[in-house]
Amino acid sequence: MANTPQSKKRARQNERRYAVNKARRSRIRTFLRNVEEAIASGDKDAASTALREAQPELMRGVTKGVFHKNTVSRKMSRLSARVKAIG
Structure with missing residues (x-):
């Protein structure tokens, strides 16, 4: 458990x-x-x-630090390839 005021604040922020x-x-x-x-x-x-x-949402996730840039790049690449391959 957090003891100091700083660590208590950090816990709240987290x-x-x-x-x-x-x-x-x-x-x-x-x-x-x-x-x-x-x-x-x-x-x-x-x-x-x-x-x-979905693309702007994914990229926003990168800028907000939720996902890594390369992870989103890979997902977008694979999804677009699958969409392109449809019928």
């Missing part, structure tokens, strides 16, 4: 940051799931639209 990051990660996963479902349905238009909507 709790708040954890909640914000958790919400961001959840939001991004929802966008990714929408892309996955569109790919699974085989609808190229819906998949490309979902991918276009």
Whole structure:
């Protein structure tokens, strides 16, 4: 348990940051799931639209420090390749 005033403040900040990051990660996963479902349905238009909507969310996750830049780059690359391969 935190004892000093500074460590108590740090603990409070970490709790708040954890909640914000958790919400961001959840939001991004929802966008990714929408892309996955569109790919699974085989609808190229819906998949490309979902991918276009997911891209800014993923990049925002990078700028906010939720995801690493290379991780998002890899996900975008793989998803776009899968969307391109549809029918």
